[in-house]
Amino acid sequence: MGKLVADIIVETLQSAGVKHCYGVVGDTLNLIARSLERSEIEWISMRHEEAGAFAAQAEAQVADRLTAVAGSCGPGSLHFINGIFEANRNRAPVILIASQIIRDELGFEFIQEVDFKQVYRDCSVFCDMIHTPEQARRKTVIACQTALAKRGVAVLIVPADISASIVDDNIPYAVHVAKPITRPNDADLGEIADILNSSENVVLYCGSGCQGAHREILAVASKLKAPIAHTSRAKDFLEFDNPYNIGMTGMLGNEAGYHALLDCDALLMLGADFAWRQFYPDKAKIVQVDIDPTHLGRRHPITKGVVGDVKATLEALLPMLAERSDASFRSAYVKRYAQYREAERVKVAAGHEGHIPGSYLTQVISRHAAEDALFTADDGTPAAWAYRHIEANGRRRIFASLLHGTMANGMPSSIGLQKAEPGRQVVCMAGDGGISMLFGDLMTVVQQELPIKIAVYDNGKLGFVEIEQKAEGMLDTFTKLKNPNFAGVARALGLWGQTVSSADELETAVKDWLAQPGPALLHVHVNPMQLVMPPFMQVEPAVGMALYSARAVLHGRGGDVWEMVKENFL
Secondary structure (H helix, E strand, O other): OOOHHHHHHHHHHHHOOOOOOEEEEOOHHHHHHHHHHOOOOOOEEEEOOOHHHHHHHHHHHOOOEEEEEEEEEHHHHHHOOOHHHHHHHHOOOOEEEEOOOOOOHOOOOOOOOOOHHHHHHOOEEEEEEEOOHHHHHHHHHHHHHHHHHHHHEEEEEEEEHHHHOOOOOOOOOOOOOOOOOOOHHHHHHHHHHHHHOOOOOOEEEEEEOOOOOOHHHHHHHHHHHHOEEOOHHHHHHOOOOOOEEEEEEEOOOOHHHHHHHHOOOOEEEEEEOOHHHHHHOOOOEEEEEEEHHHOHHHHHOEEEEEEHHHHHHHHHOHHHOOOOOOOOOHHHHHHHHHHHHHHHHHHHHOHHHHHHHHHHHHHHHHHOOOOOEEEOHHHHHHHHHHHHHOOOOOOEEEEEEOOOOOOOEEEEEEHHHHOOOOOOEEEEEHHHHHHHHHOOOOOHHOOOOOEEEEEEEEEOOOOOHHHHHHHHOOOOOOOOOOHHOOOOOOHOOOOEEEEEHHHHHHHHHHHHHHHHOOEEEEEEEEEOOOOOOOOOOOOOHHHHHHHHHHHHHHHOOHHHHHHHHHHHHH
16 A cells, blocks of 8 residues: 655654654645644744754754754745754754645746755755655655764755655665764874874864763873863863863963963864864964864864764874873963963953943853753854853753854754753843844744743844954944843743843842743843953954044044943953
């Protein structure tokens, strides 16, 4: 007896481990939607498909499983594009079921016809159409398997007449995903050991590929007497229980991590694909270990590059390393990092005249949030404050758009995290610009009864963009936002909502907000003049800030300059 293709697709998704499918229903998706309703996969109705893709990629990351999104033909499946780019860059296994018009009309500019292969080919690891009903199971299996094996997005295009077809389905194609242990051969490991053993001052620089390798990394650092710097994405995995930690480098980093990399004579890069070349050492020998061979040496010239899982590679490398006795280099930078942390702790406080700096709000949230909380942060200043001021403890996680750099990722990503981990506290640190872009999906939060806690950092502008403009010597241009009372809007939508504008009220407001049993939004007026300061000041931004200050004074805005100086330097 034959089987409906829509049922075959959904059955295959379920067998591949899909628990949730995010999307918006529509005509060409209707049969698949009916099949989903009859399955064990939960359908999450979104108000915008882009938000669904953000939610799916967050779930895929935190749960380490395949997650699905599905949309109707034309604009429906097209709306996923930004979230799909985010998912693919985050190596999140997501499958997009992009339903399509019937095959007979393809190629004739039929209404809502979109060439999804052309659209999605650059942001996916698999993108193809089911051409015949007989291909349905086989191609769905390949799509799921590719997304899981290559860690990215698979796009499966399904014409409506295909999903409505009946087909004999007696060939047992199934999803198989192996997880081999990958490490360099002994000769390559010997070369790495020779480089590290013959170097005086070694630094470990660790990226997100270090997840699960905490013990091995500390063992190598102990033997080499090396400090450990890390990228923003590795904060969750390496900041806690780490006596050798010197924090982040990069624009969100600190001076200890920044100078340690520049001063070392050997850098061991582990699972890191950090993009900004100005933060790499020019004279040190660089050894890079990465599971993806295309990452080796693509950011900066390296001395030796090998393919391997960080944990397995370090386990094999450790016996080849010579034990050192001189820890003076490491001790100097660990001390420098401790001094930086203490200076930051003192500096992060309520602002002048009761203002609330974004950094201070974040510190208060970190202090009162659950020990295993999951945090999302909109790109821009909320993400900067999150990575600088949320305390990591090995159980918390922070999710932000660090590789794609998109606005509006925070709130919808929190939807996916809460669906994946219903028993954990999920905290969203949203910018006023970011929350506004996908504000409609606050209704999804209410409809799904998700107890997400959303803090809106309202500085009345696109804050990070304005900092960039000032660094270029510009007056702020097109960055101002006329915002509503976000708490009032939240209450109208069915969330708990409260606004706070004074630092004296903040502590109590944060505790009340986090204690709410359901979805809650805290609208915080944060200081619009606070800057995100880098670990060093290049000549160009310094000159740019001086030019901005001069232009502001000449345009009668000397008060703005004084407020900026007062809040950031006094």
